[in-house]
Amino acid sequence: MAFDFDLFVIGGGSGGVRAARLTAAGGAKAALAEEFRMGGTCVIRGCVPKKMMVFASQYSEAAKEADKYGWDISIGDFNWPSFQERLSTELSRLEGIYTKNANNAGVEIFHQRATIKDAHTVVLADGTEKTAKHILVATGGTPFVPDNVPGIEHVITSNEIFDIPELPKRILIVGGGYIASEFACIFNGLGVETSQYYRGAQILRGFDDEARGHLSELISEQGVDLHVGTDVERIDKKDDGLHVKSTDGKVKIFDVVLYATGRAPNVKDLGLEDVGVEQGRGGEIVVDEYSQTNIPSIYAVGDVTDRIQLTPVAIREAVAFHETVFKGNPMTPDHANVPSAIFTQPEYGVVGLTEEQARKDGPIEVYSTAFRPMQNAFIGKPERVMFKLIVCAKTRKVLGCHIIAPHAGEMIQLAGVAVKMGATKEDFDATVAVHPTMAEEIVLMKEPVRSFD
């Protein structure tokens, strides 16, 4: 049977663009449909604009510190429209690069929505049908907002936050995950009166308990009005703002309420049910280790499969898909020891197991230290950094590394190499410290603070 394309990719984000580009560059006929903007969540309304906001928000603290370091500095208010304009230019530039690279590789791009009609056919929004030997679903995820809160129509999500017309004076962030916590620090740094409500007992569920505690303390100390065990009961829009009644009975007024309460796979009306593609309880597409669904011609990569929702992981999955399907080189993406960072202030970098996970398999030793780095001690800033290693007592391998410190995201990338290589605690110890740095503590922790059999 002759197909229009060898590969049709639905979704022009991190995973989809990479798969389409590699396939077309390798000589096969590839097409891609994107309903919004090329580059996807990461480039247009995720990692990139968020990181730009992180950078912007750090200057207020830097200015305060500079003053104590002897600089005669005063910092005015944050100019949101000016930042937004520059951000918008940068995102358009990146979107252009994504489009150009795909075009140059030979990918045919359809700037419209696509759905699946059958195992080899997709339908574009204009009604055109395209056939393909393989279909790759890379539609990503979308913010999940509960529908049972009265007044929920007044809230926004991370999809809208970069486009709000003016900087709010008072913002409420609802949620306790990494996106919620990052935005809490961002707005606090931009000088916005920031509250964060999370219904669970501690923010950053799934991360290391000790690190969660440390970070939530720092976030509160910085000025975020963080309330755990607190959820929104109802929201009433009045002339003076959004009146939010919380489960602790209090009513507070905000200009913007941002819900960051998780993400759901982007599968609505995609045609998966009609074709019989198996989905999990949350709607995620179920795939095997080669990213193949139960329908042999249909594959899925990235957030829509809800494995690890990170850009570099989506890209790895796309590369492995391409190697497997188009290069005759079966390859599975490696989901073990994926380093990642939470861009709170300070950042939290992590690779490997949490203490709680490692304890289950035991025996382990835990090395941990928290201290005020010299840069902070000099100016009387109380903020402490944290370094933690979780070590297998039998093999001596470092199973987990957790760093809370300025630039921890940069540090964990390098620690990630060591952990991925299977470095032991003794390998860390044998490495000479870089002095004076904060990170030198990672090779200087001599005695475990606790051990478990």
Ligand SMILES: Cc1cc2nc3c(=O)[nH]c(=O)nc-3n(C[C@H](O)[C@H](O)[C@H](O)COP(=O)(O)OP(=O)(O)OC[C@H]3O[C@@H](n4cnc5c(N)ncnc54)[C@H](O)[C@@H]3O)c2cc1C
């Ligand atoms: C606020 C925020 C911050 C983040 N920060 C980080 C970070 O710091 N580091 C990190 O690694 N990850 C981060 N992420 C996660 C990261 O953005 C995702 O893991 C990554 O984008 C997933 O790539 P993907 O290819 O699976 O999907 P996406 O990048 O989401 O791309 C999917 C694309 O498919 C399109 N689409 C959907 N349905 C259709 C359809 N039917 N037809 C045509 N097109 C369709 C969408 O418009 C979208 O462009 C962040 C996410 C958010 C929301």
